[in-house]
Amino acid sequence: MSLELKNLYDDFRDGETIKAFAKIINEDSKKLKSPINIMEVCGGHTHTIMKYGIPQLLPKNIKFIHGPGCPVCIMPKERIDHAYVLSMHENVILVTLGDMIKVPGSNGSLQDARAKGADVRFVYSPLDCIKIAKENPNSKLIFFAIGFETTTPMTAALLDTVIKRDIKNIFFHINHVTVPEVMKELIDSRDVHVDSYNNKIDAFLGPSHVSVISGSKIYEEFPRDYNRPVVVAGFEPVDVMQAISMIVKQFIENRCELEVEYKRLVNYDGNIKAQDLINKYFEKADLFKWRGLGNIVNSGLKLKEVYKDYDAEIIYKDVLPLEEIEDHKLCICGDILRGMANPPECTIFGTACKPTTPIGSCMVSSEGSCAAYYKYGNLI
Amino acid sequence: MCLSIPSRVVKIDKDINMATVDTMGVQRDASLDLMVEDDIKIGDYVLLHIGFVMNKIDEEDALASIDTYKEIIELMNEEDRQKAILEDDEYPNRGA
Numbered sequence: 454m455s456l457e458l459k460n461l462y463d464d465f466r467d468g469e470t471i472k473a474f475a476k477i478i479n480e481d482s483k484k485l486k487s488p489i490n491i492m493e494v495c496g497g498h499t500h501t502i503m504k505y506g507i508p509q510l511l512p513k514n515i516k517f518i519h520g521p522g523c524p525v526c527i528m529p530k531e532r533i534d535h536a537y538v539l540s541m542h543e544n545v546i547l548v549t550l551g552d553m554i555k556v557p558g559s560n561g562s563l564q565d566a567r568a569k570g571a572d573v574r575f576v577y578s579p580l581d582c583i584k585i586a587k588e589n590p591n592s593k594l595i596f597f598a599i600g601f602e603t604t605t606p607m608t609a610a611l612l613d614t615v616i617k618r619d620i621k622n623i624f625f626h627i628n629h630v631t632v633p634e635v636m637k638e639l640i641d642s643r644d645v646h647v648d649s650y651n652n653k654i655d656a657f658l659g660p661s662h663v664s665v666i667s668g669s670k671i672y673e674e675f676p677r678d679y680n681r682p683v684v685v686a687g688f689e690p691v692d693v694m695q696a697i698s699m700i701v702k703q704f705i706e707n708r709c710e711l712e713v714e715y716k717r718l719v720n721y722d723g724n725i726k727a728q729d730l731i732n733k734y735f736e737k738a739d740l741f742k743w744r745g746l747g748n749i750v751n752s753g754l755k756l757k758e759v760y761k762d763y764d765a766e767i768i769y770k771d772v773l774p775l776e777e778i779e780d781h782k783l784c785i786c787g788d789i790l791r792g793m794a795n796p797p798e799c800t801i802f803g804t805a806c807k808p809t810t811p812i813g814s815c816m817v818s819s820e821g822s823c824a825a826y827y828k829y830g831n832l833i
Numbered sequence: 834m835c836l837s838i839p840s841r842v843v844k845i846d847k848d849i850n851m852a853t854v855d856t857m858g859v860q861r862d863a864s865l866d867l868m869v870e871d872d873i874k875i876g877d878y879v880l881l882h883i884g885f886v887m888n889k890i891d892e893e894d895a896l897a898s899i900d901t902y903k904e905i906i907e908l909m910n911e912e913d914r915q916k917a918i919l920e921d922d923e924y925p926n927r928g929a
């Protein structure tokens with residue numbers, strides 16, 4: 454048989470296969486000495502897990518803890534306020550991706566800025582910036598770049614093109630973050646609270662597309678130094694079920710390893726060309742403040758000093774607000790992003806806070822836990 | 834926004850380093866800037882993300898997974914059949 458596109462869509466979503474894995478997992482789970490909690494780091498996995506009702510297929514002693522891997526959800530209000538202020542600046546076109554324009558900052562969202570006359574645009578690809586900049590030669594286009602390792606090389610590729618074509622009116626506000634640092638933070642910070650919450654992270658479901666870029670090598674230290682198995686999984690429900698099965702087998706066979714379920718796209722080294730582009734233009738920032746999680750050392754990226762002429766944070770330093778902003782006091786996004794609470798535990802979940810009127814960022818993006826529970830919650 | 838889509842390459846324009854890909858009947862353009870030169874060919878399956886080809890899908894590996902899944906289902910069905918027979922044996926008079 455030769456591969457067809459249809460296979461990639463249908464066979465990895467096949468109901469029979471999902472059921473077969475559920476059966477294997479249920480059998481194997483009887484041999485587990487203690488319950489296991491698996492954190493799916495990535496918001497795309499959260500979405501799959503909720504959409505296909507995977508928690509219902511699992512035995513009681515295997516639970517998911519939803520992780521912080523949703524680029525929109527972890528964006529602190531301070532950064533959204535930066536985007537807001539920049540968009541209000543004269544002659545600026547602010548461009549960003551995804552659901553970013555709906556996330557509330559302290560003055561409102563980028564959507565609100567647009568209603569007040571700011572030129573805010575949402576694009577499908579960073580490369581669309583080139584066309585917009587060309588059509589508006591007298592404006593300054595600021596690309597508000599967000600995302601994990603998955604989207605960082607695309608920002609680097611845009612900057613590469615801007616430099617090569619000597620485009621004078623594209624600038625960058627960088628909000629790229631990295632996965633291993635936040636995984637470490639979650640283990641370190643949680644161990645203190647483990648007993649009280651009784652939901653220690655025992656294993657990780659490794660992100661799909663971060664790993665396509667970075668390779669599985671970035672998780673090596675977790676089985677080795679943190680005693681947490683990692684299985685890199687694809688995004689389809691069959692991928693997720695197979696990866697869970699692989700994790701359970703590790704526990705019953707007393708192994709603690711890094712494995713890849715998503716072999717059709719992930720290898721140990723990852724996409725070297727993409728990594729080279731990232732390393733050419735970016736370096737580690739000392740800190741990045743994550744919404745709900747606070748400052749995490751080395752978890753963010755910034756443009757290298759030599760590219761400061763493209764860095765909107767440096768160019769507009771004088772107008773960007775610096776003060777720290779607290780989240781809404783009823784919003785428990787922080788605990789949710791840490792995997793310590795589930796969305797329905799929030800007192801305003803589904804009432805004051807819903808996708809049409811989000812209070813916290815977890816309700817805004819379709820990859821956010823609150824939004825996923827709101828949409829698919831009847832399955833639980 | 835992390836969702837990336839499997840697609841098939843139908844055209845390559847070397848001058849601008851772009852590919853035209855087919856995603857279940859929808860055609861769109863994608864940059865090849867993240868791929869090593871000449872690595873992507875027409876007919877390849879690739880993963881598309883925010884306008885870029887992120888990587889090539891390993892066809893053999895995808896097929897091997899699909900084969901494994903079929904075997905697992907077959908094995909399960911076989912087990913179920915065996916179980917049904919065993920259960921039947923326990924009630925020799927059923928249906929009599």
Ligand code: SF4
Nearest residue numbers: 784785799806813823
């Ligand atoms: S339901 Fe809304 S307010 Fe509550 S934690 Fe989720 S995003 Fe925050």
